[in-house]
Amino acid sequence: MSLLQTTDLTVRFGGVVANDSVNIRVEEGQVVGLIGPNGAGKTTFIDAITGYVASTGGIEVDGANIRALKPHQRVAKGLVRTFQSLELFEDLSVEDNLLVAAQPARWYDTILDMLYLSRVPAAVRKRVDDALELVGLSHVRSQSPSNLSQGQRKLVGVARALAAKPRLVLMDEPAAGLDTAESYELGQKMRTLPASGVSVFLIDHDMGLVLGICDYLYVLDFGSVIAEGSPVEIRSNPKVIQAYLGESAGTIREAATQALAQTENIQP
């Protein structure tokens, strides 16, 4: 049974069919990627899975339909997302940015207690410690996010999602704005997540990153899945190359070649 499975998932915005009968599966322990040109419907897919937009079709976690669940109830099922536009609380330390996410059910009631009266339960503290450790930010935990590099800020966003103890983390362009080295670093961190019980669903335009770390990939174009397969299958798929021609002719092939050269270094 799949960790996540959608069946004919469809999202309409007026006349626009942003997701058109999308069938995607994520197995436990996998890193699965979703790529596609701008406006293809990638963010919409994560919005639909996590309950931020209305959809039709099936959304199953461990074979059980979660359609009726509200966003916070889906978090409780282990589906935790990051956002394409990263919002950090600049007046809080890195650590406190994670603490506010680590215990979503008590967000409003106890935030002041948690932050200022040191009543953080040990289990929550450990989740935050583990998340910081996993992304390599333990040494900057007391700093304000505004002191960090863009790459580190992105990692705070990833760590914040991990602090909620997801079974599946859905990341919307975590590498946007990162340079090649930072993106590579982030990829290496993501590749270690399945070993700690966190499966990954990744949207990104960095083909090197996506083709380098994903076990399986889906390609979305105009709301429909036009291809799926392993990175090796995807990089040579004519439909995929065609879908990307408009915005970046040839880059997918170049990126794929580079990614494959790096794959041995990234994969465990």
Ligand SMILES: Nc1ncnc2c1ncn2[C@@H]1O[C@H](COP(=O)(O)OP(=O)(O)OP(=O)(O)O)[C@@H](O)[C@H]1O
């Ligand atoms: N809230 C909304 N209301 C109306 N149309 C929307 C809404 N959100 C997205 N759309 C439209 O749905 C389509 C898919 O958008 P979406 O943001 O999911 O694409 P994307 O693949 O994430 O693009 P990008 O790579 O630029 O982030 C686009 O045509 C977009 O204009």
Ligand SMILES: [Mg+2]
């Ligand atoms: Mg998007």
